[in-house]
Amino acid sequence: MQTKIVSKNFEIPQSHTMDVALKNGRYASLDRLFTNKPQEVIDVISKSGLRGKGGGGAGAAGKWQLASDHDGIKYVVVNADESEPGTFKDRQILAHDPHLLIEGIIAACYAIGSNTSYIYIRGEYEEFSDILQSAIDEAYEKNILGINAQYLVDITIHRGAGAYICGEKSALLESLEGNRGHPRLKPHTPQPEFYFGEPTLVTNVETIASVPFIIENGADAYRAYGTDLSPGTLLFALSGNITNPGVYEAEFGVSMLEYIETMGGGVKNGKKLKAVIPGGASTPILPASMLKDARLDYESLKSLGSALGTGGMIVLDEDVSMVKALKNLLRFYHHESCGQCTPCREGTSWVDKTLDKFIAKTATQEDLEILKSVSGTMNGKTICVFAPAVSGVINGFLKHFENEFLECIV
Amino acid sequence: MSFSFNNDNNRKIDLIRKRYPEKKALILPLLWLAQKQESYIREDAMQFISEFTEMPYMHVYSVATFYTMFRLKKPEKRVIEVCRTLSCALNGSEEIKQHLDSKYSDKFEIVEVECMGACSGAPMCTLDGKYIENLTPNMIDEVLNAN
Numbered sequence: 259m260q261t262k263i264v265s266k267n268f269e270i271p272q273s274h275t276m277d278v279a280l281k282n283g284r285y286a287s288l289d290r291l292f293t294n295k296p297q298e299v300i301d302v303i304s305k306s307g308l309r310g311k312g313g314g315g316a317g318a319a320g321k322w323q324l325a326s327d328h329d330g331i332k333y334v335v336v337n338a339d340e341s342e343p344g345t346f347k348d349r350q351i352l353a354h355d356p357h358l359l360i361e362g363i364i365a366a367c368y369a370i371g372s373n374t375s376y377i378y379i380r381g382e383y384e385e386f387s388d389i390l391q392s393a394i395d396e397a398y399e400k401n402i403l404g405i406n407a408q409y410l411v412d413i414t415i416h417r418g419a420g421a422y423i424c425g426e427k428s429a430l431l432e433s434l435e436g437n438r439g440h441p442r443l444k445p446h447t448p449q450p451e452f453y454f455g456e457p458t459l460v461t462n463v464e465t466i467a468s469v470p471f472i473i474e475n476g477a478d479a480y481r482a483y484g485t486d487l488s489p490g491t492l493l494f495a496l497s498g499n500i501t502n503p504g505v506y507e508a509e510f511g512v513s514m515l516e517y518i519e520t521m522g523g524g525v526k527n528g529k530k531l532k533a534v535i536p537g538g539a540s541t542p543i544l545p546a547s548m549l550k551d552a553r554l555d556y557e558s559l560k561s562l563g564s565a566l567g568t569g570g571m572i573v574l575d576e577d578v579s580m581v582k583a584l585k586n587l588l589r590f591y592h593h594e595s596c597g598q599c600t601p602c603r604e605g606t607s608w609v610d611k612t613l614d615k616f617i618a619k620t621a622t623q624e625d626l627e628i629l630k631s632v633s634g635t636m637n638g639k640t641i642c643v644f645a646p647a648v649s650g651v652i653n654g655f656l657k658h659f660e661n662e663f664l665e666c667i668v
Numbered sequence: 669m670s671f672s673f674n675n676d677n678n679r680k681i682d683l684i685r686k687r688y689p690e691k692k693a694l695i696l697p698l699l700w701l702a703q704k705q706e707s708y709i710r711e712d713a714m715q716f717i718s719e720f721t722e723m724p725y726m727h728v729y730s731v732a733t734f735y736t737m738f739r740l741k742k743p744e745k746r747v748i749e750v751c752r753t754l755s756c757a758l759n760g761s762e763e764i765k766q767h768l769d770s771k772y773s774d775k776f777e778i779v780e781v782e783c784m785g786a787c788s789g790a791p792m793c794t795l796d797g798k799y800i801e802n803l804t805p806n807m808i809d810e811v812l813n814a815n
Binding site for chain 1 (some may be wrong): 693694737
């Protein structure tokens with residue numbers, strides 16, 4: 259069930275060092291890359307159907323084209339701010355194959371006409387940031403990066419400092435400019451992102467790490483994996499009540515339950531599966547009863563009323579209290595709201611505190627109404643998708659497990 | 669004595685300042701260096717960064733207070749951060765926190781934090797910023813007594 263494209267070298271000892279990376283095919287795509295014109299690179303990414311792997315799942319090539327078409331000094335910014343609870347895939351690339359990431363960055367820079375790239379990495383990932391930095395240093399020594407390289411690319415690591423919201427691309431750019439990480443208003447027409455006013459491509463670590471395979475083997479080779487609409491693979495992950503938590507790359511479209519059984523060894527301690535949060539905490543929870551035909555691709559999970567997100571599944575067993583689980587997540591969102599928009603700043607605080615009453619079993623029917631009403635107020639009325647995601651999380655729990663909340667009402 | 673960066677950090681700053689189109693972008697990297705150097709961010713360090721980046725002091729202060737990893741007070745003890753988010757909570761992070769509180773709170777500052785991206789190693793904590801995963805109370809005793 260495992261298909262290794264991005265994770266091919268993860269288990270090779272010392273895979274993060276240049277010598278081992280070169281022996282195992284890293285930087286092999288560069289020859290092919292430079293025989294293409296930049297536009298041809300964007301075209302092959304477009305044909306491959308590669309979708310952004312940071313959670314949104316939008317077509318990757320569209321962003322590349324927008325940044326390419328816009329005049330100005332261009333930047334490629336890699337989003338390594340991985341902070342979505344249940345998600346720990348990008349760190350595997352940073353720790354085990356940083357040269358794959360560098361190789362992909364060179365391709366992205368070449369394709370859109372940029373010479374400067376930043377990797378924005380979450381502050382907590384200091385250890386991985388150090389590994390990545392030594393890989394970058396090695397690439398400079400080998401003239402793969404820098405002024406003496408075939409194509410000039412400079413890569414700078416920029417450390418975040420503990421703000422979940424900086425994983426949102428416009429907040430990330432604000433942070434990279436030296437500001438508080440407040441998301442920006444979105445344009446009404448398709449536009450690239452802008453770093454200090456210049457056109458910028460912001461993209462997730464795993465998306466960029468998928469590029470060398472496509473350059474080297476062509477779009478059809480990538481399309482041979484996955485489904486028509488969700489081509490390729492993803493570093494899916496399992497955590498929570500699971501026997502073998504971890505990151506296991508698989509093709510899009512595999513059965514979720516089969517993945518949980520085969521890769522994860524099933525629910526821990528032989529317990530029954532109660533529910534799965536399919537793609538990071540911000541995707542609506544799905545009860546086990548709905549998972550029979552669930553497939554790990556964007557379309558299947560969307561049709562079930564949730565989303566594939568980052569592919570980081572949190573598995574919940576029969577003993578888990580859904581009231582406590584929701585409280586845990588709402589405390590997270592309350593802590594992480596950036597505070598810019600009132601519905602989010604006040605709403606996350608309100609629902610978090612309301613949940614306390616359910617935990618204490620002192621809630622009233624009105625509290626349940628408040629929860630629903632605040633959830634409605636948070637949806638679609640803010641600058642970024644943080645608050646709508648919280649709303650989706652609450653609605654998911656209430657839709658599938660309302661009886662557990664009703665039991666807490668006096 | 670008013671704040672200044674040491675030689676080592678000045679060399680680092682020389683390298684990174686060429687990498688950004690505007691000085692303002694140096695605020696986060698400089699805050700990190702200042703915190704590494706002094707174990708926290710002193711007020712005069714923010715003053716220094718404000719002059720260096722030609723940004724108002726209030727701007728630097730507002731940035732420093734936005735990000736939870738920046739410390740504006742000198743830490744009294746070594747810091748242990750315990751993840752409390754869902755995957756860790758499902759694997760007993762509460763028990764870990766209680767164990768730490770009951771045995772180690774006079775020697776260490778024990779704080780709860782949100783997801784650190786180590787969910788496959790739940791429950792987990794950090795000691796001086798380093799990840800320690802798949803914790804059990806016994807393991808905590810071993811690690812902390814060796815440290």
